[in-house]
Amino acid sequence: MRQDRYGVMTRVYYKDAHAAIIVLDSTRERTIEGALRWKSDLDQKVTLADGSPVPAILLANKIISTEQGGQYEIPYLSREGNVNLDEQPHRRHDSRNCC
Template identity: 45%
Template sequence: MAVCTDHLFKVLVVGDVRVGKTSVVLRSVRKSFSENYKTTIGVDFALKTVQRDPRTVVRLQLWDIAGQEQTRNLSRVFYREARGALVVFDAHNWPTLDSAARWKSDLDAKVSLDSGRPIPALLLANKCDLMEQRDRDAMAPSLDHFCLLHGFSGWFETSAKEGTNIEEAGSLLVEQMMTDSSDGLQQNKDVIKPGQRSGRSIASPCCWGGAR
């Protein structure tokens, strides 16, 4: 019988209020967009299943963390066991990029991989549909430097409204988390138990017909 590996990862989605975090999550999970989302209070959750290949299923727990300042007082609790993050800013509202640096610093201070390294975090320049192409082109070098400076593992221009690069960003983050998970399994192969914690690989009969 073919064996299918089933991975579970907790992914944080953080950033300031109204940068489009909830829109990014719902575009990814439901392939939809609405102008009428209410501001998240505390944390919302969504589940996404990805058929990475015929024998590998990846389940994502997306934690949509509220952007209010008071939420950061509880962030250590919310961040626990996370294996990846999407840090969102509003590309049409440049000051939110400064806040993205603070969110990344908060992540690095409060959650890490088993190896002690920071969890992989992608920067999403959301609402790019509101920008002129020349402004988007001019933004790229700045974001390259910003990501190097603050330790992001990459960045994407995204539009939750139009669906631009939402799946691409998610796919890259999954690949980064899978790499980190494989490294962790190699380092801890004598002590890992199936289902021990998020990010571990659980071997099971390959019975998945596709993403659900």
Template identity: 45%
Template sequence: MYKVLVIGDIRVGKTSFVHRLVNNLFKDNYKCTLGVDFALKTIEMDDGQSVKLQLWDIAGSERATSMTRVYYKGASACILMFDLADRDSFNNCSKWKKDLDDKVFLSDDGPIPCLLLGNKVDLKEERVVSDQEIKAFQKEYNFIGSVLCSVKENTGLHEGMKFLTSTMVERCNQIQTANDHDIGFSIDSDEPKPSRLCC
């Protein structure tokens, strides 16, 4: 079981994303999330492996509070979502990413893999954030990648989640392998040195 955060401003589509991903359902109106909501999703990878995810849908107002440190604890990956038709939600991604990088780490002290997800790509006439801006932002803030999606039309979600999940599992396996190599025997003890958990 891997803990995956879903963060971003209010009304960018985080709750819709989770419901579409988990239940393949979409509604035009959702009540704003208060605090955090949870859902479980099993991702079938291309190699036949099944990966269980615990999705934490965190309220868009939470970045301004100290509660994010509690919500982020133990996470292995993150989706940072913005609305392609809302310039402010894109600009605020820098604050969300900084908050994330300041508060949660993998066991090797590196940042958790984070995917930048632009929602509402179906609203072509209302779009205000360009591909060039997204790519530049992705590189500047060290995202593993960026994906455009439409929760309403169910496009881009599953591809994005597979990419994030495969990157997360690969990263955690690398850490676990490094930890396994660190296990050894000290001169005055036959007890093996404890290894740190990967995520």
């Protein structure tokens, strides 16, 4: 099994995490498998203070149709078509003021 070049340092990345977002490229099978490895690694190395798993969101990028999204049983969102997005205008946030 190929060792992810960052895999040995993941405990440092996860330290004090309260949530995680794992992003994959839906057009590349390897990234889907990698996302599953990241989630497994996260669950093995970090938990919340009460011992429960860290909540995680899996974000699949490059799904180009509602049919393709449906095959993974995930909601389809599209900024271009304004599909399943709120009515708020999309604004670019200044990263210095973010979060």
